[in-house]
Amino acid sequence: MMPQHMIIAPILIPFVAGAMMLLYDDRQRGGKFWLSILSVVAQLLVAIELVVRAKASGDFAANQDISFYLLGDWRAPYGIVLVLDRLAAMMLVLTAVLAIPSLVYARAGWGRQGPHYYSLFQFLLVGLNGAFLTGDIFNLFVFFEILLAASYGLLLHGSGQLRVRAGMHYIAVNLAASLLFLIGVALIYGVTGTLNMGHLANLIAALPSEDRPLLHAGIAILAMAFLVKAGSWPLSFWLPTAYMAAAAPVGAMFAIMTKVGVYAILRLSMLLFGEAGGPSAGFGAGVLIALGMATILFGLLGILAAQALGRMAAHSVIISSGTVLGVTGFALAGGGPAMLAGALYYMLVSVLATGALFLLIEPMNREDGGIAAMLALTADAYGIDDLDLTEVPDTAMGIPAAMTVLGISFVLLVVMLAGLPPLPGFIGKVAMIQGLIGQSALPSGLAWGFVALLILSGFATLIGLLRIGIQTFWSGDIALPRVLALEMAPIIGLLAVLGLTSLQADAVLRYALGTARALHDTTAYSYGVFATPRAVDRPAAATEGDQP
Secondary structure, three states: OOOHHHHHHHHHHHHHHHHHHHOOOOOOHHHHHHHHHHHHHHHHHHHHHHHHHHOOOOOOOOOOOOEEEEHHHOOOOOOOEEEEOHHHHHHHHHHHHHHHHHHHHHHOOHHHOOOOHHHHHHHHHHHHHHHHHEOEHHHHHHHHHHHHHHHHHHHOOOOOHHHHHHHHHHHHHHHHHHHHHHHHHHHHHHHHOOOEHHHHHHHHHHOOOOOHHHHHHHHHHHHHHHHHHHOOOOOOOOHHHHHHHOOHHHHHHHHHHHHHHHHHHHHHHHHHOOHHHHHHOOOOHHHHHHHHHHHHHHHHHHHHHOOOHHHHHHHHHHHHHHHHHHHHHHHHOOOOHHHHHHHHHHHHHHHHHHHHHHHHHHHHOOOOOHHHHHHHHHHHHHOOOOOOOOOOOOOOOEOOOHHHHHHHHHHHHHHHHHOOOOOHHHHHHHHHHHHHHOOOOOOHHHHHHHHHHHHHHHHHHHHHHHHHHHHHHOOOOOOOOOOEHHHHHHHHHHHHHHHHHHHOHHHHHHHHHHHHHHHHOOHHHHHHHHHOOOHHHOOHHHHHOOOO
16 A cells, blocks of 8 residues: 555655755756656656556556545645546656656766756656646646746756747747636636636536536637647647757657646546536537647658758657647547557657657767767857866766667667557557547548548658668768767667567556546546545544555
């Protein structure tokens, strides 16, 4: 059994670590790095334990085990509540798995090109983990702002004209999205008197007909904020330049930031507009399908048109977001859990693969000189005049056969992102396609159109990335780069996780299917929070053990 306070640990651990690092001089980067690594490893261990807790009732149980944590010991819906279910636990593990290699890669040089890098990284994790755990829309806004504030500093990390210009656009767009978020929250609260997600799910079916249009308007405005953060077309104009300009380890973490918007849409859509939504059931399904298909089309055209690997990686993130948004729309329109399970599996592997691709960009484009050349190239490209090119970590040793290792890693990522067998990108797409074409409740034309776009996006990814690979690895006049072990180890680690995901695809898909079924059956989520007693109401023995 799990100690009752473990649910809040993924928020407290990075918060305490980030705050502690602010007390030390920024020149003590070695100590800050190791504290950051310990923090993220602890988060991963806690997240794994939470996954075990979330699936305790079985993969296919109709009433999934959902745990609630009442902050301040105030009952819902008046107090703040954290909710742990299968989806939240899965996203916590994904965040930690991506954060570890990103931190290790930053140790090779990027972590020294600006102040407070490791603190900002930890505060980014606070926002990410909090957004996945919160059961209240306003606190979802709070955690959104925490992760966005940290991401502003991380995007500008290293300075330079390109990053500053992209960062200003990124900040302006996200501030506008935050304003939409607040407007939507105000409308929802004005109509229902609550922002607790479980409480909203209980109220929406019985909402008076005269209030329903205003609630739908509030949800639609809120969804626009989420779509901006998810990188959905036509609100994704800011994303390619911002992600391409970010430092490599920051771009890798940004791969999961778009999924926070996708997660919020998936969570609220299934809670409020699923089968238990009454007259509101299915609201927005057609819009999500259309936006998902348009986003995939925009992403694949962007990959074909791009000439730089960084821009291609950014458009791969857009394709991934569009895929999950489209499947969410189909799920609202009557699609079964199998299709949604395939999308969740695909989201896991696409985040890890695009994160690895962002880490691979800089070593592939390095001509010579190892870490000093990378920093000199950064100074030239971004207009930095005061970089210390002599400070190299003690562990900064090169790897033999660098071009071979880079080439193999790149090919594996191409196969993964293109959805070719036997890697997990193929498995996820096949699972989604099987779920789509087997549903008689879905419009056959839209379903087949979505399947065609999935296949075309993989084909476009294959063409675009192979073009870059040929230019990089088959050019006759290319100089052999010196690649550090600190740079390749994170990439190889992510590839190993992707390989394990492929080998254990049956187990991962079973978990994803249980998650999809729990999202369709909202009873445990919407009513469980009100059945959670406060500590003062529990017997003395219960306060020392697990939360009921």
